[in-house]
Amino acid sequence: MGKIKKVGGWVPHELMDRQQEDRKIVCEVLLARYLHHIMTGDEKWIKFENPKRNRSYFDPGQPSKSTARWNRIDHKTIMCIFWNQEGPIYYELPKPDEIINTDRYKQQLLNLNDTIL
Numbered sequence: 001m002g003k004i005k006k007v008g009g010w011v012p013h014e015l016m017d018r019q020q021e022d023r024k025i026v027c028e029v030l031l032a033r034y035l036h037h038i039m040t041g042d043e044k045w046i047k048f049e050n051p052k053r054n055r056s057y058f059d060p061g062q063p064s065k066s067t068a069r070w071n072r073i074d075h076k077t078i079m080c081i082f083w084n085q086e087g088p089i090y091y092e093l094p095k096p097d098e099i100i101n102t103d104r105y106k107q108q109l110l111n112l113n114d115t116i117l
Contacts, residue, residue, distance in 0.1 A: 039089060041082035041112075043100070046093075048075040082112050090115045 015023070056065055080100065081091040090112045094100065 035085060037084075039082055039084045039112075039116075041080065044079050044081065045076050046079050048077075080108055 054065070058064060077093055077096060078100070079091055079093055082089050092108060092111070094104070098104065
């Protein structure tokens with residue numbers, strides 16, 4: 001027959017207008033109350049050599065000025081940083097041979113906790 005069996009997915013129920021408004025109000029209150037407690041973190045590769053590319057204006061048909069591309073392998077490190085709405089709270093520059101694994105990340109979170117307390 002060429003047919004296959006499929007199971008339908010769950011679909012959240014539709015909210016009434018009043019329920020949507022109630023959820024919006026609760027979210028706004030929680031955001032206003034706890035916004036200063038919200039923190040986030042990320043990793044960023046930092047390159048030691050960042051050549052600048054200058055903008056120049058040329059007549060049509062003229063080639064633009066060339067700039068050598070930086071070496072993607074050498075001379076960079078990773079920065080682990082955590083911040084809130086007021087700015088950076090804690091950052092680390094791990095050693096070049098250090099790997100960020102679960103244990104290292106847990107240690108970073110403990111260091112962050114010591115910083116904010």
